[in-house]
Amino acid sequence: MSAILTVVGLGSGNPDRLTLGIVNKLKAASAVYVRTREHPVMTALSELGIVSQSFDGLYEALASFPEVYEAIASRLIEEAGSAPQGTEIVYAVPGHPMVAESAVSLLRERCPQAGIELNILGGESFLDEAFVRLGFDPIEGFQLLDASGIRSSQLQPELHTLIGQVYDTFTASETKLCLMEIYPPEYEVVVGHALGVEAEESIVKVPLYELDRLSGFGNLSLVYIPANRSADLRQRTFARLHEIVDILRSPEGCPWDREQTHESLRKNLIEETYEVLETIDEDDPDHMKEELGDLLLQIMLHSQMEEELGTFNVYDVIEGLNDKLIFRHPHVFGDKSAGDAEEALQNWEGMKAEEKRRKGVKPEELSVLSGIPRDLPALMKAYKLQKKASKVGFDWDDPREVLAKIREEVDELEEAIDTGASAEEQMLELGDLLFAATNAARFIGADPEEALTRTNRKFVQRFQYIEQSLQRQGTTVQDSSLEVMEALWQEAKVLERES
Structure with a gap:
């Protein structure tokens, strides 16, 4: 058997607030331990003849507060376990034992397991x-x-x-x-x-x-x-955003917002996504902040519509995302490791497959090409289809073979045009050419969407140079010849290389 362990609170600091019961407990104890002597009541205890041992030395010896509290709890359990049965050890803490006292929480958890009777007497809290x-x-x-x-x-x-x-x-x-x-x-x-x-x-x-x-x-x-x-102070909180969207969709809110459906906002979600991408390309943080807010609003509106139906709310969305992020990063939140980005991606893909199995889906029975969103932009979708096929060996061995395929597709498109094939046939040949070009992008490690975006941007810059140059000459592109515009185009290319 063991001694009784009693935890008492010394109050907020005024000795006059100590209860008579706590003073008597301290006087009668076979041993008194205090968390710290850095407390105004300690002088009064000394005057009452109460001898105590403190744990102040642990704060200097150990690196963190959790380590200190762990050491205090272990020491008290050890002392109580070895003391004669029927004796009482008192542990005194500032304030109230149940307010901001981590060691007391550990004692409440461990004393029953150690067969030690634990009593707690409250004191005046700093609260x-x-x-x-x-x-x-x-x-x-x-x-x-x-x-x-x-x-x-x-x-x-x-x-x-x-x-x-x-x-x-x-x-x-x-x-x-x-x-x-x-x-x-x-x-x-x-x-x-x-x-x-x-x-x-x-x-x-x-x-x-x-x-x-x-x-x-x-x-x-x-x-x-x-x-x-x-x-004003709640403007930076997610709860306030949720509240505002709820108000906008309420009967007293905005007529336009109330009328919207998932279908009517579909194009807005796509547009806002591309506007965010534009700010990334422009490297404009202030504009990005604004456009990310607009994209977040779309997510909030779609979630709010489902909340009104009782299916889910935005907090369910956040919970699902948190669960997914933790589950798919076992190298961060679990017992796996990842030395580089490639290993991390392998873990991610492995956990995605495990998620499907837990939902009753057998990944091995799915098409290799499954999981690609139906409505992705065609160029991006082609890129993802090729990547998935490549993982199972359906791919070219050499980038030169890809270039040869591009030339073949150019010849077939040219033949379709020369022979007067139908518009549908010509379009299909053009699609084959674009698909082959996408393969080339993948072989050189380039995202075809990004590559074309950069080319679009380059085209806009060069064409605007033509417009501005002609404007300085007092004319316009409508009134200019192709030869003049081509010469200015070449000027723009030279300036690009020099800048």
């Missing part, structure tokens, strides 16, 4: 003092966050927010950077030190950008951001 000293009612909406692991996705401006564990300037700086993803730099926040402790309490209001320029951060420091329910 109690925060509610009083900072003057807000948590029933209005409240969240408590840990500065050591804070993420911007946790922030909800409409709630009163307390951030604890702001131990030092570095943690304050990390907290500031996280908050600035949602709040503007000038936004006023409150920093509290030793709330409720006489002669030590400090409450300071500062603009967010100055948060880490303050001094005095320590074990009893926190940051408070009052609730703000204005729409």
Whole structure:
């Protein structure tokens, strides 16, 4: 058998708030351990003749807080397990044992497994003092966050927010950077030190950008951001976007948005996708940001339509995507490895096949060419068809064979034209030529869509040079001869090479 292990809370720092029951527990214990001596109550305990051992040395010896908490829990379980039956070991922590005490969470998990009786006696939490000293009612909406692991996705401006564990300037700086993803730099926040402790309490209001320029951060420091329910602060949140799209589609929303269907927005989705591609080609980040927003709106509208039918909503879309990304990256989230992009792609393809099997689809029974979207642009689709066929050995051995095939297709197209073949036959011969040219792109490691896009851009630039040159001469392309325009075209090519 073992000793009883009791965890008690020392309160927020004011010795007068210690309960009589906790003081008696500390006096009667066979051994007292404290997480840290860096707490205002420790002086009062010494005056009461309570002898204790602290775990302060672990903070210096170990590299991270989780390691410290793990060591504390292991040590306490070891001590309780070896102590005489019927004795009581007390572990005292600042504040309340169930608020921001990771070691206590570990003890609650492991003591039953070790056969150790664990008791917990609450104390005044720093939250109690925060509610009083900072003057807000948590029933209005409240969240408590840990500065050591804070993420911007946790922030909800409409709630009163307390951030604890702001131990030092570095943690304050990390907290500031996280908050600035949602709040503007000038936004006023409150920093509290030793709330409720006489002669030590400090409450300071500062603009967010100055948060880490303050001094005095320590074990009893926190940051408070009052609730703000204005729409401005929610403009950077996904929830606000979802809310806006819901309003647009509501009976009180926009008549145009209400009338849209999946079919009516189909062309918009395609157009917005190509507008994003254009910003990539132009290397224009500001324009890209705008066009990505327009593309995201299309996704939101299609998801909202299904939400109205009760089939799924955009959060289901996100969940499915998260599940897929984790599942298809076993070299990141699982036990596989990938030394380069090719190995990563192999893992991805392998997990795609596994997904199909789990859905009852047998990949080995599918066509090699399956999985290519029906409505892809023809050039892109040809490229993907050829890549899939190539994986099973249906391919040319040498790029020169591809070039020979292109010449063959040119001859066949020329023959169809010369012999006056039907328009349908000529079009099919042209398709064969384009398909063969796509094969050439694949053999030289070029995306045919991108290659043609660059050529289109080059054509536009050269033709605009012709237009601008003729305009400077007081004429237009409509009034110019082919010979003049061809000469200007050659000029544009020379200028391209020189630039």
